Amino acid sequence: MRGVFWLSTAVLCYTYAGYPLLVMALARIRRRPVRTAPYEPAVSIIIAARNEAKSIRATLENKLQLHYPAGRVQIIVVSDASTDGTDAIVRYAADALRMLTRNFADPSVGYVTGRLVYGAAAGSSAGIGCRAYMRYEDLLRRSETSLGSIVGVNGGIDAVRRELLVRMHDDQLPDFVLPLQVVKQGYRVVYEPEALLYEDTLTTSSAEYRMRVRVALRAWWALSDMRALLNVRRHGLFAMQLFSHKVLRYAACAAVPVVYAAALGASGAGLIYDVAVALGSAFLLCAAAGFVADRAGVAAPVVSLPYYFMVINAASADALLKFLRGRKQAVWTPRLG
Numbered sequence: 001m002r003g004v005f006w007l008s009t010a011v012l013c014y015t016y017a018g019y020p021l022l023v024m025a026l027a028r029i030r031r032r033p034v035r036t037a038p039y040e041p042a043v044s045i046i047i048a049a050r051n052e053a054k055s056i057r058a059t060l061e062n063k064l065q066l067h068y069p070a071g072r073v074q075i076i077v078v079s080d081a082s083t084d085g086t087d088a089i090v091r092y093a094a095d096a097l098r099m100l101t102r103n104f105a106d107p108s109v110g111y112v113t114g115r116l117v118y119g120a121a122a123g124s125s126a127g128i129g130c131r132a133y134m135r136y137e138d139l140l141r142r143s144e145t146s147l148g149s150i151v152g153v154n155g156g157i158d159a160v161r162r163e164l165l166v167r168m169h170d171d172q173l174p175d176f177v178l179p180l181q182v183v184k185q186g187y188r189v190v191y192e193p194e195a196l197l198y199e200d201t202l203t204t205s206s207a208e209y210r211m212r213v214r215v216a217l218r219a220w221w222a223l224s225d226m227r228a229l230l231n232v233r234r235h236g237l238f239a240m241q242l243f244s245h246k247v248l249r250y251a252a253c254a255a256v257p258v259v260y261a262a263a264l265g266a267s268g269a270g271l272i273y274d275v276a277v278a279l280g281s282a283f284l285l286c287a288a289a290g291f292v293a294d295r296a297g298v299a300a301p302v303v304s305l306p307y308y309f310m311v312i313n314a315a316s317a318d319a320l321l322k323f324l325r326g327r328k329q330a331v332w333t334p335r336l337g
Contacts, residue, residue, distance in 0.1 A: 002262070
């Protein structure tokens with residue numbers, strides 16, 4: 001059990017701390033800055049919507065107020081058989097666009113993504129967890145950009161060179177597959193933290209769970225489709241990034257219960273195992289308290305973050321099992337996960 005404990009502990013430590021620290025260190029040694037400059041090409045903004053009557057007007061107004069040369073912005077709304085009046089509202093672009101496009105002044109850049117800023121959701125563990133998770137991703141993506149390319153993007157605020165756009169299958173995850181296709185074509189995918197998108201977090205842990213299952217499941221299929229990029233001989237550092245940031249991140253859910261079970265099995269064999277059991281038990285108690293607090297509409301980081309960690313890992317495990325069984329999910333209910 002001691003060998004299992006150390007192996008699973010190593011996987012978790014590397015996935016959540018070792019890889020980010022490694023990337024930050026490499027970014028200082030092997031820095032590859034993006035040569036930004038004022039750059040205002042013709043831009044097409046594509047908005048995919050289905051039954052978004054409550055929010056589509058505000059979305060369109062935001063795009064129409066963008067500080068960008070008149071006549072150089074085309075707004076395309078793709079309404080997927082909406083039945084709530086979305087189409088009628090549609091018939092009725094800001095500094096973020098400039099921040100995105102300035103990166104394309106660097107000819108090596110093929111895809112740019114901005115920063116997603118979540119608003120607070122009172123009494124929501126999902127809200128606290130989402131904001132903490134995005135701060136973690138923000139730090140990681142800044143370092144990955146300095147190395148060359150990032151692995152994950154924010155689909156709500158991103159841009160790609162028109163000539164690099166490729167057709168994808170209906171069940172593929174555009175936020176993941178398209179950036180990987182851009183890397184495969186020899187271009188960089190970079191993060192622009194000054195291009196901001198403000199969005200409300202999901203308000204319930206059940207909605208967050210469903211969303212995480214959907215994203216993780218589609219990510220597994222995307223990794224399967226784009227597995228050629230995991231070839232270290234051909235793709236070098238990026239293959240390591242893809243494996244560390246995505247494969248291990250989604251597979252680490254399997255190591256979480258194993259660490260605790262192995263520590264229990266090895267308890268009494270050394271102080272380290274007894275400490276691990278104590279810390280694991282305390283973490284589970286905090287997560288349980290977070291569950292109770294979430295049901296009561298109360299949220300506090302000390303219990304909400306452990307609970308959120310358990311929710312997203314349970315969702316990852318659910319998605320992994322579905323993937324291994326060959327299941328796919330291409331359709332979901334907007335804003336409900």
